[in-house]
Amino acid sequence: MPPIIEFTAPPLPHYIVSGLSALPVGGKHPSRKNIGAFDLLVAVRGCLYVGEEEREYEITEGHALILRPDSYHYAYEGCREESLHHWLHFQILGDWRVLDEEEYWSSRGRSHESDPQDYLSLHPFATTAYTLALPQFTRLAQQQKMAEIISELTEMNRHIHLPSVRLKQQALFQEVILLLSASLESDRPTPQSLCAERAASYLREHYREPFSAKKLGKAINFHPVYIARCMQKMFGCSPSVYLLRLRIDQSKLLLLQxxxxxxxxxxxxxxxxxxxxxxxxxxxxxxxxxxxRQRFAYNKS
Known part of the structure; x- marks a missing residue:
C-alpha cells in the first residue's frame, strides 16, 4: 500500500506555488531529484504515470499523489491520452516522517497523552504540538472542491506582490491539507462510491454525447435517482453538472493545445x-x- 506522510504541527505546511498543466499524448511529468519541496499532483483528466524511487503510480482523474522533497521521481511512461492536472508545491518546515499503512493505523490505536485537562491546568499557555497524516497516494474524497481551491490559489498568484494575498493563500492552503487528510479516512470504497464511479466512468467515455439520465441509468444498471444521490455524495454535484465540468475541463486542453x-x-x-x-x-x-486561452496558452507543452 502507498505510504503515509505524518507531520508535526506547528508549524503548519507552507504553500509555495501552484499551476495547471496540460500534457499531450506522449507528454511526461518532469523527472527530478531532491527538489526540496513537496509536489502535489491532482489529475483532472487523463492519466499521469509517475514513479518515486521503487514505486510507480497511475494518477487518474480524482486521484492525488504527493512527491517527497528528498526523493527521485520520474515519468515511467508518456500519457496515453491528452491529460490535465493541477500541481502544487509546498513545504513542511517542522518534523515529518513516512510510515507504512499498517504502522500508521497501529500507532493510532495507542494513546500517548495524559488527560488533556490535567495538561492544560499545568501548562495554560503552552503551545501543544499535534500530528496530521496525509496519504501519499489517494482517491480524493472531495475532488471537485480540491480542484476549485487549487485553481483559486493559482489565480491568486497574479497578485502575489500584495502581502494580504500571500496571507490569504496560506490560510486557503490549509483547506488543501484538510481535504488530503480527510481522504485518508475515506479510502475504503462504499456501494455509493462504486455507483458514482461507474457513472463518472461512463460520462468520461461519452462526454461528447447528449446527456440522458435514463440512458445513463440503463448503461450502468442503476436507477437515475440513486445515481444522482450517489454522485452528489461522492462528487458534490449531479450527473449533468459533472458532465458539464468534464466538458469544460476537456475544452481547456483544446484551448491550450x-x-x-x-x-x-x-x-x-x-x-x-x-x-x-x-x-x-x-x-x-x-x-x-x-x-x-490568452492568459494560459503560453504554458502549453
Whole structure:
C-alpha cells in the first residue's frame, strides 16, 4: 500500500506555488531529484504515470499523489491520452516522517497523552504540538472542491506582490491539507462510491454525447435517482453538472493545445451552441474561453 506522510504541527505546511498543466499524448511529468519541496499532483483528466524511487503510480482523474522533497521521481511512461492536472508545491518546515499503512493505523490505536485537562491546568499557555497524516497516494474524497481551491490559489498568484494575498493563500492552503487528510479516512470504497464511479466512468467515455439520465441509468444498471444521490455524495454535484465540468475541463486542453476557434472547441466537447459553452465556461472559470486561452496558452507543452 502507498505510504503515509505524518507531520508535526506547528508549524503548519507552507504553500509555495501552484499551476495547471496540460500534457499531450506522449507528454511526461518532469523527472527530478531532491527538489526540496513537496509536489502535489491532482489529475483532472487523463492519466499521469509517475514513479518515486521503487514505486510507480497511475494518477487518474480524482486521484492525488504527493512527491517527497528528498526523493527521485520520474515519468515511467508518456500519457496515453491528452491529460490535465493541477500541481502544487509546498513545504513542511517542522518534523515529518513516512510510515507504512499498517504502522500508521497501529500507532493510532495507542494513546500517548495524559488527560488533556490535567495538561492544560499545568501548562495554560503552552503551545501543544499535534500530528496530521496525509496519504501519499489517494482517491480524493472531495475532488471537485480540491480542484476549485487549487485553481483559486493559482489565480491568486497574479497578485502575489500584495502581502494580504500571500496571507490569504496560506490560510486557503490549509483547506488543501484538510481535504488530503480527510481522504485518508475515506479510502475504503462504499456501494455509493462504486455507483458514482461507474457513472463518472461512463460520462468520461461519452462526454461528447447528449446527456440522458435514463440512458445513463440503463448503461450502468442503476436507477437515475440513486445515481444522482450517489454522485452528489461522492462528487458534490449531479450527473449533468459533472458532465458539464468534464466538458469544460476537456475544452481547456483544446484551448491550450490547439488553435481551433472557440465555436469548434465547443462542438468538439459536446456543446450544441457556442453561446451556451461560453456562458458555462465563464461561470465555472471566471473568464471567457478566449480570455483563458490568452492568459494560459503560453504554458502549453
Amino acid at each position: 490547439t488553435d481551433l476557434p472557440v465555436e469548434r472547441v465547443a462542438e468538439e466537447v459536446g456543446f450544441n451552441q457556442a453561446a451556451y459553452f461560453t456562458a458555462s465556461f465563464s461561470r465555472f472559470e471566471g473568464m471567457s474561453p478566449r480570455k483563458y
